[in-house]
Amino acid sequence: xxxxxxxxxxxxxxxxxxxxxxxxxxxxxxxxxxxxxxxxxxxxxxxxxxxxxxxxxxxxxxxxxxxxxxxxxxxxxxxxxxxxxxxxxxxxxxxxxxxxxxxxxxxxxxxxxxxxxxxxxxxxxxxxxxxxxxxxxxxxxxxxxxxxxxxxxxxxxxxxxxxxxxxxxxxxxxxxxxxxxxxxxxxxxxxxxxxxxxxxxxxxxxxxxxxxxxxxxxxxx
Amino acid sequence: xxxxxxxxxxxxxxxxxxxxxxxxxxxxxxxxxxxxxxxxxxxxxxxxxxxxxxxxxxxxxxxxxxxxxxxxxxxxxxxxxxxxxxxxxxxxxxxxxxxxxxxxxxxxxxxxxxxxxxxxxxxxxxxxxxxxxxxxxxxxxxxxxxxxxxxxxxxxxxxxxxxxxxxxxxxxxxxxxxxxxxxxxxxxxxxxxxxxxxxxxxxxxxxxxxxxxxxxxxxxx
DNA sequence: GTTAGAATCACTGTCAACAGTCGAGTGCTG
DNA sequence: CAGCACTCGACTGTTGACAGTGATTCTAAC
Numbered sequence: 001x002x003x004x005x006x007x008x009x010x011x012x013x014x015x016x017x018x019x020x021x022x023x024x025x026x027x028x029x030x031x032x033x034x035x036x037x038x039x040x041x042x043x044x045x046x047x048x049x050x051x052x053x054x055x056x057x058x059x060x061x062x063x064x065x066x067x068x069x070x071x072x073x074x075x076x077x078x079x080x081x082x083x084x085x086x087x088x089x090x091x092x093x094x095x096x097x098x099x100x101x102x103x104x105x106x107x108x109x110x111x112x113x114x115x116x117x118x119x120x121x122x123x124x125x126x127x128x129x130x131x132x133x134x135x136x137x138x139x140x141x142x143x144x145x146x147x148x149x150x151x152x153x154x155x156x157x158x159x160x161x162x163x164x165x166x167x168x169x170x171x172x173x174x175x176x177x178x179x180x181x182x183x184x185x186x187x188x189x190x191x192x193x194x195x196x197x198x199x200x201x202x203x204x205x206x207x208x209x210x211x212x213x214x215x216x217x218x219x220x221x
Numbered sequence: 222x223x224x225x226x227x228x229x230x231x232x233x234x235x236x237x238x239x240x241x242x243x244x245x246x247x248x249x250x251x252x253x254x255x256x257x258x259x260x261x262x263x264x265x266x267x268x269x270x271x272x273x274x275x276x277x278x279x280x281x282x283x284x285x286x287x288x289x290x291x292x293x294x295x296x297x298x299x300x301x302x303x304x305x306x307x308x309x310x311x312x313x314x315x316x317x318x319x320x321x322x323x324x325x326x327x328x329x330x331x332x333x334x335x336x337x338x339x340x341x342x343x344x345x346x347x348x349x350x351x352x353x354x355x356x357x358x359x360x361x362x363x364x365x366x367x368x369x370x371x372x373x374x375x376x377x378x379x380x381x382x383x384x385x386x387x388x389x390x391x392x393x394x395x396x397x398x399x400x401x402x403x404x405x406x407x408x409x410x411x412x413x414x415x416x417x418x419x420x421x422x423x424x425x426x427x428x429x430x431x432x433x434x435x436x437x438x439x440x441x442x
Numbered sequence: 443g444t445t446a447g448a449a450t451c452a453c454t455g456t457c458a459a460c461a462g463t464c465g466a467g468t469g470c471t472g
Numbered sequence: 473c474a475g476c477a478c479t480c481g482a483c484t485g486t487t488g489a490c491a492g493t494g495a496t497t498c499t500a501a502c
Contacts, residue, residue, distance in 0.1 A: 015295070015454095015455070015456095016455080016456075017455085017456095040482085040483070040484095041483075041484070042482090042483070042484090050456080050457090051456055051457045051458070052457085052458090052484090053274045053277075053455095053456070053457070053458090053486095054455080054456060054457080056274075056278060056484090056485095057277060057278055057281050060278050060281055060282055061281055061282075061285060064282060064285055064382070066375070066378065072464090073463075073464065073483080073484070073485095074236070074483090074484055074485075075483080075484080085374065085375065088373040088374060088375045088376065089375045091320060091324070091373060091375075091376070092317070092320065092373070092375050092376050092379055094320075095316045095317060095319065095320040096313070096316060098316065099312060099313065099315075099316040103312070152309040152312060152313070153306065153309060154287070154306065154309045154310045154312075154313050154383070154386065155309065155312070155313050157287065158313055158379060158382075158383065161285070161379075161382065162375070162379070165375065236484095236485065236486095237485075237486075238485085238486095261452085261453070261454095262453080262454070263452090263453075263454090271486080271487090272486055272487045272488070273454090273487085273488090274456095274485095274486065274487070274488090275485075275486060275487080277454095277455095293494085294453080294454065294455095294493075294494070295453090295454055295455075296453080296454080443502105444501100444502085445500100445501090445502085446499100446500090446501085446502100447498105447499085447500085447501100448497100448498085448499075448500100449496100449497085449498075449499090450495100450496080450497075450498090451494105451495080451496070451497085452493100452494095452495080452496095453492105453493090453494090453495095454491105454492090454493085454494105455490105455491080455492075455493100456489105456490085456491080456492095457488105457489085457490080457491095458487105458488100458489090458490105459486105459487085459488095459489105460485105460486085460487080460488105461484105461485080461486080461487095462483105462484090462485075462486095463482100463483090463484085463485095464481105464482090464483090464484105465480105465481090465482090465483105466479105466480085466481080466482100467478100467479085467480080467481095468477105468478080468479075468480090469476105469477095469478085469479095470475105470476085470477085470478095471474100471475085471476085471477100472473100472474090472475085472476100
């Protein structure tokens with residue numbers, strides 16, 4: 001078939017551990033596994049159709065990501081976030097993304113970066129009428145890009161290990177509140193600040209965005 | 222025996238996994254397991270006298286801490302840090318500790334906090350003539366305290382998950398260079414800045430400390 | 443000498459089973 | 473009926489073994 005576009009991008013051959021990890025993470029951040037719920041290894045391994053050993057490796061990682069908390073005798077349960085913890089998470093997140101913004105400001109040639117960020121916002125804009133999940137997804141993608149584009153792997157990795165907690169915060173507060181943080185204009189502001197190269201302005205913009213996002217999540221309406 | 226002080230602090234009943242984790246972490250950050258070295262599960266499990274399953278759980282955690290890097294087919298090796306990565310790590314570290322300093326500045330009553338921090342520096346001072354390892358240990362303890370005293374668990378946890386990488390950076394650059402970052406005066410400056418409550422001054426002091434520390438580690442003498 | 447193919451090796455991925463331990467019942471005793 | 477020892481059940485901690493798969497070595501044909 002001449003002219004046909006062949007896109008055989010290597011079969012999804014993730015290990016069972018990784019699949020279980022992704023599956024559990026989604027189940028937790030989507031609320032299917034409610035906060036406080038006890039997780040029984042034998043139960044989960046049967047649900048996922050994998051052995052306990054394989055499952056335990058995935059659970060350890062989720063524990064370190066802060067999605068699970070360990071009780072006495074190694075019993076795990078889905079972590080419950082109170083308002084202070086949500087604020088704390090967003091404070092750390094703000095610090096990380098501020099660093100990202102500052103780093104991007106110092107790049108001599110920011111053209112391509114600015115372009116990428118605007119594209120990410122375009123996606124958000126295009127999804128205005130889409131489901132809450134998709135809109136939140138596009139928001140996370142923007143902020144992840146912020147970190148990724150710095151080229152600082154440690155920064156990206158640190159942010160990613162916080163991602164689960166961020167999603168839990170949004171879930172905990174309710175998805176409606178989560179999307180209310182996704183004003184396209186505010187995100188454009190961030191990119192503009194980076195575009196000017198004014199690091200302290202960028203920092204300020206990010207902090208305002210994060211503070212209001214956190215307030216929005218925990219505030220009483 | 223009247224008057225005798227009984228200090229039975231619960232027996233050290235850590236799981237084998239935790240023991241292996243600590244043991245491996247020490248071996249890596251001390252350089253006994255050199256960067257780039259391939260880790261063979263069967264080999265390690267025999268050395269540590271534990272089963273592979275238990276070992277694997279510990280390895281996953283070290284991988285997530287950034288001490289190990291995964292090659293093709295799940296083969297793990299001790300991560301090798303180049304100069305850029307060290308700078309990146311210290312940039313993230315600076316962002317986290319800046320947040321810590323700022324948070325402490327905003328506390329209405331900082332007395333006890335200031336006191337704790339000065340005590341940590343006193344320990345550093347007392348260890349002036351001690352071994353390099355002990356001095357570095359006391360330095361890390363000061364910076365960890367900075368994060369712990371904020372009461373922000375997420376901040377502390379994030380910092381801690383970076384701790385291994387920081388230690389590797391110091392080891393990579395050589396312990397002598399590491400201790401040259403440990404001027405007592407500079408640490409007192411940080412505490413003083415927090416004492417005044419001037420958040421931006423504290424932030425600036427931390428950043429200067431971290432930048433010079435990173436430069437010191439990677440710079441050519 | 444070179445190289446395709448076969449046999450072997452060195453690992454990791456995955457699993458099922460055993461052992462230990464804490465808590466919930468359960469029955470016995472006063 | 474209260475209290476105490478005992479048993480049972482439910483989990484987690486830990487282990488050894490099997491299976492699969494690239495890499496490596498060996499062999500043989502050209």
